[in-house]
Each structure stands twice: as structure tokens, then as C-alpha cells.
Amino acid sequence: MSAPLRITSAANPVVKSLKALHLKKGRSESGLFLAEGARLASEAADLGVWPQIMAVSEAALERPQVKKLVSAAAKAGARVIETSEAILGQIGKRDNPQTVIGAYRQRFTPLDDLPIQKPGLFVALEGVRDPGNLGTITRTADSVGAHGVILVGQTCDPFSVEAVRATMGSIFAMPLARTDFTTFEAWRRGRDLLLAGASLKGLDPHDAFPAERGVVVFMGNEQSGLPAHMEAACDALVRIPMKGRADSLNLAIATGVMLYDVWRRRGYAGARD
Secondary structure: OOOOEEOOOOOOHHHHHHHHHHOHHHHHHHOEEEEEOHHHHHHHHHOOOOOOEEEEEHHHHOOHHHHHHHHHHHHOOOEEEEEOHHHHHHHHOOOOOOOEEEEEEOOOOOHHHOOOOOOOEEEEEEOOOOHHHHHHHHHHHHHOOOOEEEEEOOOOOOOOHHHHHHHOOHHHOOOEEEEOHHHHHHHHHHOOOEEEEEOOOOOEEOOOOOOOOOEEEEEOEOOOEOOHHHHHHOOEEEEOOOOOOOOOOOHHHHHHHHHHHHHHHOOOOOOOO
8 A cells, every 4th residue: 555644743634624523513514523443443344434534653554454454444545644642642632542543424324214124123312412321322222233223303413522432333333313203203103113212200111012023212311311292102101120229220221221121032133152
């Protein structure tokens, strides 16, 4: 491969554009987001997803696997730059940065293009404010083989640096859709998907709905939960049983409990050996 462009100044426009991706304005204007680490870049490459820009340290380029990855990225059209770990630290806003950082194109899947496999399993989220929760839920949805994460109404940005870090690479594997509630409700009814909402108002335990049917697990805001009109639209309104003094679970953990129980009742179909 041709030698990467060497950048030694943090004032370089490319470096500035990468640093701007920590801000929602920068992501909105460019349509890009940051993903850090050679492992994440390799996972993306396995799925045929390549960065628009790849920044890499000189030391990392000495590793055969990274050199091969960088070469493939360049062939796929990525702009590859070599820079210092100090500048990578500024890009990643970390004292000990990853030695490979990529800027990728944001991707949302239209609701009607989400894959429908029977029995389907989806996660719908309304009003999520914590990017760590959103990223962890995306990762958990990927781990149970869910078919998509649907963002209903206003949620935090799934492409923020914090959210992407929490996905641990699942941002590249899990389809993301965003829509309003009216469109979402018409979509799921048109596909005969059961809507199971988690709520402290639920009278039945979290496994009190049929798992053999296609299911959308519906989770609300960390503090207030689902709005009343969305709860009313659910086919099943359930709550996770509690025994100790705690009266609630972290949103990401609660979503994991819901998802894994659906998968358990389906016999962990498709689980790796």
C-alpha cells in the first residue's frame, strides 16, 4: 500500500474534523461518528463496513494485523493518516488512546427494511437519555440475535462516542431505526408483532406473554418509563419481580433480563456452541 499521510499537528484540518465528532453538531454536519480500536475496525471490516477516515499510530502500523487492516481500508477508499499517540489522545479524548481510530458513516435502517424473521425479536426504546445505556442495550440485542433496535421519538444519539464505546462493536452489526410512535405502532401491528412493555404499573411478571410469537420489547425513559398512551398500546404490560430493597433496575440491565428471557423460552435457538 502507499504510505499513509503523516500528520504531526493537532491543528491539521483532518484532526480537527475528527475531534469535532465528539460533538453532536459535528456528527450531524458530517454524518460521521468515531469508533475506536483495531478490534472494532476489524469487526466492521468483516461486515463490509469501512471508515471514511482511519487514524493510526506509527507503532500500530508495525503490527502485521493492523498493517493488513489499514491496507484493506485504503483499498476500500478510506483516507488513512498516520499520527502520534498524543494526537490520537486528543481525537479520542483519552490519556491512553486506542492506536486505531476510524470515522464511519452513520447508518439508520428504514423501519420497513428491518429484517423480519419468524419469530422476530426487536427492542424499541423511548426517551432514553443515557448513551451508555443505549450502547449497552444495542450490544445486548446483538448478543441475543435480535433483529433491530428501534428508537421511538426523542432518544440520545446512538452514534455519540459514549454510546459507540458501550456497543463494543455491535453498532456495526445491529440495525438501528428511528421513527415516531404512530409510525412504529402501525409497523408492528402490520407485522403481527406482540408489544411487551416494561412498567412498574405492570401486574404480571416479565415472562407473562407468549415468546413463540414475534415480540417487540418496549422500554422507556430511565426515570419516568413509558408514557401512558404508549403503555396503553402494549399487548402485555409487565414488570420484573423484585425481592430486595431496590425498587428498580438499571435500564440496560432490565432490557437484558427481558431479552434473555424471551430467548430462553425459545430454547436459546441459534446459540453458538
